[in-house]
Amino acid sequence: MNELEQQLKTQRLAAPSTALDQRISDAFAAVARSRQSSRNRQIIWWWFSAFAACGATAALFLSGTLWRHPTPKQITYRIEAQGRLRLLLLEPPASANRVPRFVVTTHAP
Amino acid sequence: MSSADLETLRAFYVGSRQQLYTYATSITSNRESAEDAIHDVFQRLLRLEVLPADLRPYVFRSVRNAALDTLRRTKVRSDSIFDAAAAVDAVAPTEPPAFKTDELAQWLEQLSPDERETIVLKIYDEFTFQQIADLRQVPLQTVASWYRRGLDKLKTHIPTDLL
Numbered sequence: 001m002n003e004l005e006q007q008l009k010t011q012r013l014a015a016p017s018t019a020l021d022q023r024i025s026d027a028f029a030a031v032a033r034s035r036q037s038s039r040n041r042q043i044i045w046w047w048f049s050a051f052a053a054c055g056a057t058a059a060l061f062l063s064g065t066l067w068r069h070p071t072p073k074q075i076t077y078r079i080e081a082q083g084r085l086r087l088l089l090l091e092p093p094a095s096a097n098r099v100p101r102f103v104v105t106t107h108a109p
Numbered sequence: 110m111s112s113a114d115l116e117t118l119r120a121f122y123v124g125s126r127q128q129l130y131t132y133a134t135s136i137t138s139n140r141e142s143a144e145d146a147i148h149d150v151f152q153r154l155l156r157l158e159v160l161p162a163d164l165r166p167y168v169f170r171s172v173r174n175a176a177l178d179t180l181r182r183t184k185v186r187s188d189s190i191f192d193a194a195a196a197v198d199a200v201a202p203t204e205p206p207a208f209k210t211d212e213l214a215q216w217l218e219q220l221s222p223d224e225r226e227t228i229v230l231k232i233y234d235e236f237t238f239q240q241i242a243d244l245r246q247v248p249l250q251t252v253a254s255w256y257r258r259g260l261d262k263l264k265t266h267i268p269t270d271l272l
Contacts, residue, residue, distance in 0.1 A: 013233060016129075023148050024147075027151055027152055027155055031110070
């Protein structure tokens with residue numbers, strides 16, 4: 001750096017005003033505020049979504065249980081057997097009472 | 110913009126406000142317009158989703174464009190980059206400068222805009238020739254030539270015994 005450059009460098013420069021600093025500071029603060037409010041809106045939205053999802057699930061479950069078609073009552077019909085069917089059921093044929101075969105095996109001396 | 114980017118930008122402003130102001134004033138020759146240009150640039154930067162990777166050249170280029178825009182609307186162009194109230198630099202208070210600030214301001218005003226801008230960027234904003242060339246998007250030799258020619262013109266005004 002030569003002499004002239006040194007001389008130029010030693011000159012005191014005009015500084016920006018405090019008004020500019022204030023304007024810039026306000027701009028930063030406005031952005032920070034808007035970020036905060038946006039974050040709050042996001043949190044509220046997430047909570048709302050979570051509640052809505054829970055509500056929808058509960059509603060589906062309840063509707064499934066309350067409005068299910070009731071199962072019909074069981075009806076039992078008793079019909080007494082008549083005629084040959086009755087005889088067949090009450091007096092089984094002799095073949096049903098057959099004695100089991102008795103088999104004896106011995107060793108021959 | 111993320112919190113980290115916001116803090117980066119805030120720190121950049123605090124660290125570069127003087128350099129940006131000197132640069133903008135050297136273009137507009139009007140302090141109010143220079144401040145408006147800087148304010149506009151930071152307003153726009155704060156609206157970005159992500160900060161540019163190389164922040165310094167980006168902001169200086171933006172301030173240059175904004176200053177050139179306000180220049181067209183600026184009627185009064187009589188402000189210099191120097192502090193007329195203080196004749197002595199705080200860094201070397203015992204050594205008074207060789208010439209008055211208002212004289213130097215006048216001599217700087219007589220330079221071409223390119224020469225003046227290059228001298229301000231090189232001496233007061235501590236840009237290298239390469240950085241100035243990138244900022245102005247001109248060849249390196251052109252920047253060096255503007256700088257040399259500007260200094261030569263200034264030398265013609267300054268009495269030789271003061272240098």
